[in-house]
Amino acid sequence: MRNQTYILGKLVEITIIFFVIMTALFFLFRLSPGDPISKVADPMLTPEDMRYIIEQMGLDKPIWEQYVIYLKNFFTGNFGVSFHYGEPVFKIIRERLGWTVLLFTSSTILAAFAGVFLGKIAAWNKGSRLDNVLSISALVCYTLFIPWFALLLLWVFGFKLGLFPLGGILSPELWVGNASWFVRMLDILHHMLLPLMTLFVIHLGSYLLLMRSSMLSVLREDYIITARAKGLSERVIRNKHAAKNAALPVVTSVGLSLAFSINGGALTEQIFTWPGIGRELIFAVSNNDYPLAQACFLLIALVVCWPIWLWIFSMPIWIRGLPIEPQGMVLE
Amino acid sequence: MLKNHYIQRFLKGWKIFIQNPLGKMGVVILVVFMLMALASFFVPHINPMYDPMTGIDPDIKISTGPSLTHLLGTDNVGRDLFAQLLEGAKVAFIVGLSSAFFSIVIGTVIGMVSGYAGGMVDTILMRMADIIMVMPSLVILLILSSLFGQFNIWIIVFIIAIMRWPAVSRVIRSQTLSLKHRPFIEASRVAGASHLRIIFRHIMPNVLPLAFLYMTFRVTSAILVEAALSFLGFGDPSQVSWGMMLQWVWKSGHMFQAPYWLIPPGVSISLLTLSFYMLGRAMDEVLDPRLRKEGQS
Numbered sequence: 001m002r003n004q005t006y007i008l009g010k011l012v013e014i015t016i017i018f019f020v021i022m023t024a025l026f027f028l029f030r031l032s033p034g035d036p037i038s039k040v041a042d043p044m045l046t047p048e049d050m051r052y053i054i055e056q057m058g059l060d061k062p063i064w065e066q067y068v069i070y071l072k073n074f075f076t077g078n079f080g081v082s083f084h085y086g087e088p089v090f091k092i093i094r095e096r097l098g099w100t101v102l103l104f105t106s107s108t109i110l111a112a113f114a115g116v117f118l119g120k121i122a123a124w125n126k127g128s129r130l131d132n133v134l135s136i137s138a139l140v141c142y143t144l145f146i147p148w149f150a151l152l153l154l155w156v157f158g159f160k161l162g163l164f165p166l167g168g169i170l171s172p173e174l175w176v177g178n179a180s181w182f183v184r185m186l187d188i189l190h191h192m193l194l195p196l197m198t199l200f201v202i203h204l205g206s207y208l209l210l211m212r213s214s215m216l217s218v219l220r221e222d223y224i225i226t227a228r229a230k231g232l233s234e235r236v237i238r239n240k241h242a243a244k245n246a247a248l249p250v251v252t253s254v255g256l257s258l259a260f261s262i263n264g265g266a267l268t269e270q271i272f273t274w275p276g277i278g279r280e281l282i283f284a285v286s287n288n289d290y291p292l293a294q295a296c297f298l299l300i301a302l303v304v305c306w307p308i309w310l311w312i313f314s315m316p317i318w319i320r321g322l323p324i325e326p327q328g329m330v331l332e
Numbered sequence: 333m334l335k336n337h338y339i340q341r342f343l344k345g346w347k348i349f350i351q352n353p354l355g356k357m358g359v360v361i362l363v364v365f366m367l368m369a370l371a372s373f374f375v376p377h378i379n380p381m382y383d384p385m386t387g388i389d390p391d392i393k394i395s396t397g398p399s400l401t402h403l404l405g406t407d408n409v410g411r412d413l414f415a416q417l418l419e420g421a422k423v424a425f426i427v428g429l430s431s432a433f434f435s436i437v438i439g440t441v442i443g444m445v446s447g448y449a450g451g452m453v454d455t456i457l458m459r460m461a462d463i464i465m466v467m468p469s470l471v472i473l474l475i476l477s478s479l480f481g482q483f484n485i486w487i488i489v490f491i492i493a494i495m496r497w498p499a500v501s502r503v504i505r506s507q508t509l510s511l512k513h514r515p516f517i518e519a520s521r522v523a524g525a526s527h528l529r530i531i532f533r534h535i536m537p538n539v540l541p542l543a544f545l546y547m548t549f550r551v552t553s554a555i556l557v558e559a560a561l562s563f564l565g566f567g568d569p570s571q572v573s574w575g576m577m578l579q580w581v582w583k584s585g586h587m588f589q590a591p592y593w594l595i596p597p598g599v600s601i602s603l604l605t606l607s608f609y610m611l612g613r614a615m616d617e618v619l620d621p622r623l624r625k626e627g628q629s
Contacts, residue, residue, distance in 0.1 A: 017463050032479035143605040145556060147563050148578055148598030151587050159588045263470040267560055281471065282564060285478040297475055304466040 021301045026070050029294060030063065053080075074298070080291035084284075089295045092280065097299075099169065100276030103192060104265055107199035112254055114200070115207025119250075120243045122208065123215035134208065141205030146264045150198045150271040157194060164194050167273035195272040202264050207250055215246035262300055345618045355614025361607035365600070369425050372418035382412050384419035384572040395590050405592045408584045413577075417596050420574040424604055427489055427558045427573070432550035434493030436500055440543045443504025444531050448512060458505070461498035469495035469553075470560050477566045485568040488561065492554045500546045507539045541619050548612035552605040559601050574601050 045053070054060055061069075073079070079089035122134040158166045165171065169191050170184065218224070219242055227237045266278025273279070277296055284292035349355045376383040381390070389402070392410035396402065404413040446457040473491055477483050483491075511517060512535075520534055561567050562575030565583070574597035581593045 013459070013462075016459075017466075020463060021467075028475075028479060139606060139609065140602070143552065143556075143602050143609055145559055145578075145598050145601040145605075147560065147582075148594075148601065151578070151582065151594060152598065155588055155591070155594065260468070262468040263557070263560065266468075266471065267563070270564065282474065285474045286565065288478060290478075293475060293478060297471065300468065300471055304468065 018301065022071070022074065022298065023067075025294060025297060025301075026067055029290065030066070079295040079298075082284075082292045083289045084287055084292070089291050092292065093277065093295055093299060096275055096277050096280050099274060100265065100269070100278065103195055103199065103269070103274060103276060104261070106192075107196050108203060108254060108261065110196075111200045111203035112207050112250060115204050116211050116243070116247050116250055118204075119208045119211025120215055120238065120246070123212045123219065123246075124238055124242075126216065131212075135212065138205040138208040138212075141201050142209065144202060144205075146198065146202055147267045147271055149201065150195070150268055153194050153198060154271065165191050167191075167271075169275060192274075195268050195274050198268050198272075199261075199264060203261065206260075207253070210253055211246060211250050214249045215242060218242050218246040262304070348618050349614050352614040352617055354610040355617075358607040358610030358614060361603055362611065365421050365425070365604050365607070368418050368421040372415070372422045375415050375418055381410075382415040384411065384416040385570070387411060387415065395584075395586055395593060397590075397592050404596055405590070407577075407580060407593060408586060413593055413596070416572050416577055417574070417600060419572040420577060420597060420600065421604070423485070423571050423573040424555050424558075424601070427485065427492075428551040428555040428604075428608070431489040431492040431496070431554040431558075432547045434490060435496040435550050435554075436543050436547045438493065439497035439500025439546070440504050440536070440539065442497065443501035444508050444535055444539065446501065447505040447508030448527070448531055448535065454505075457501070461501055464495060465498040465502075467495065469557050473557070473561050474564070474566060477561075482566065482569060485571050488558060488568065489554070492557050496550055496553060500543065500550070503542060503546060504539050507542055508535055511535055511538055545612055545615045545619055548608045548615065551608045552612075555601065555605050555608075574598075 077090050079093075081087065082089050082092055085092055118134055118138075122131045122138075125131050154166060158164045169188055171187050171191075224237060224242060227241050232241075262278065265276070266282060268274070269276045269279040270282050277299060281293060281296035281300070283289070284296060350359070372384070376387065379387075381387040389406060389410040389412070392402075392406050395406060395408045397405045399405070402412050402414065404417065406412055407416070442457055442461070446454045469492060472495060473483075473488065476491065517530060517534055520530055525533070558567065558573060559575030559578070562571075562573045563579045563582070565579055567573060567576055567579070577597040578594070581587050581590060587594050
């Protein structure tokens with residue numbers, strides 16, 4: 001019961017947060033300097049098309065009516081037409097989303113597993129040389145400047161060694177030829193490896209440090225002493241008793257650090273010309289493609305609320321009825 | 333008498349701080365970058381061609397590698413890369429410190445008020461903090477600069493500060509909550525102190541060390557965000573920051589030809605942010621004796 005009211009409260013909170021973001025975005029786009037019509041309709045359009053769009057978006061009506069139309073359009077998936085592509089924004093976003101999700105989830109999951117594993121080892125051997133090496137390299141990973149690191153990887157592995165392609169997702173000859181899906185998949189994987197490595201390294205640092213500090217505090221708990229007193233082997237204590245509990249803050253931080261990851265993801269996509277949402281957003285912003293930029297941003301806002309969803313629904317399963325507060329991220 | 337007490341406390345803290353290897357390393361790196369930032373004021377006076385923005389070596393038309401006249405080489409129009417690197421250090425310090433300062437001021441005040449007032453004020457302020465906390469600051473800056481045109485460096489600093497106060501205010505709020513019911517606060521309330529006086533005279537000195545600790549982490553993220561923004565071409569075009577240098581090497585297509593141009597700015601960004609982060613970690617140990625004991629055992 002306690003959990004249900006808690007979850008309900010969170011759901012209401014997310015809805016409010018999202019509405020606030022949407023409203024703020026609406027007013028930002030309408031009240032920024034310049035002609036508001038130019039923010040919605042392509043200035044290059046013919047007068048007839050222009051009038052059609054103005055009518056559709058209600059630009060000739062008072063601002064609160066425009067807001068209602070904006071909300072209606074949002075819920076029916078009508079985000080307008082991209083200036084640059086001349087296609088509905090919804091279609092473009094749908095095409096790009098898969099690529100971002102692929103890169104994002106794979107790198108996050110890999111980094112979380114590696115971070116938990118290495119953090120566990122570092123905390124277990126606290127003060128040893130291994131711990132120092134791991135902690136310092138994690139710190140370095142954490143403060144790396146993402147685009148620079150990506151360029152460096154591209155320069156070394158892509159250009160100097162020629163091991164990896166310099167960008168894109170699929171070799172041009174495979175676009176047109178009738179290669180089997182397996183060959184295509186391998187090619188995509190080949191293209192994905194460098195961006196994956198960038199995001200992996202960037203995330204690994206924070207997960208490792210978080211796991212290390214969480215594991216250190218768990219190791220001070222009384223039940224670890226109990227486990228020792230019972231005569232359990234050190235390995236069982238480390239893996240079963242300590243690491244499992246210590247990993248929890250890392251799992252929640254995967255969600256909470258999403259804002260940070262989105263910044264990094266956009267930069268990585270931009271450098272490796274990976275056709276995802278982040279790159280599309282940067283492109284839209286650079287070319288004043290307002291409908292596309294707005295839709296990308298709303299999607300990102302939805303996504304940053306999403307870990308809270310995930311967290312809500314998985315919480316009762318993990319913790320079996322214990323209401324926990326999200327651990328504040330240790331790093332940022 | 334009181335001053336003396338603060339100085340003694342500072343000296344004691346400093347001793348613990350400097351014993352920490354991370355703290356020592358952080359201070360050394362920081363001093364190097366400070367010297368670089370100071371040097372950026374003198375370099376253009378040696379020879380006008382060392383001006384990071386407008387100085388052009390008349391003999392050089394393409395990007396050249398390191399030489400005696402140009403320690404790190406030149407970019408594709410003949411500007412000295414070392415001078416740009418020095419200027420970048422200055423910009424990084426300005427951006428990092430000032431935006432961290434603003435966000436600490438905002439975060440501390442909001443955190444203290446929210447924790448002290450409680451109730452509705454607390455709820456509203458903390459919900460606001462939640463919303464801002466989950467927003468990716470780089471994306472927000474990108475959208476804003478596409479709507480309002482290219483930003484001046486101070487506006488960028490200010491937006492970063494506004495995006496970055498929530499985490500600070502959360503920490504300060506919980507500290508304030510634990511202070512609120514201590515006897516000395518109650519005593520001052522009985523003595524007739526106003527709310528403002530209690531917040532700023534009695535609570536603030538107790539939360540300030542924590543605020544300073546968070547400031548070091550804010551500096552790190554502010555420098556990284558500004559660099560990323562400049563790298564994408566949305567920075568202040570009149571400032572030579574490290575992100576800007578990377579944007580130039582990338583946009584001019586020299587990233588595979590000119591490692592002497594690509595590597596230094598990135599290393600500098602990472603080292604400077606690393607040093608601030610190390611300072612924060614070492615300061616953490618000064619402020620939290622529990623950590624200290626653990627570190628010594």
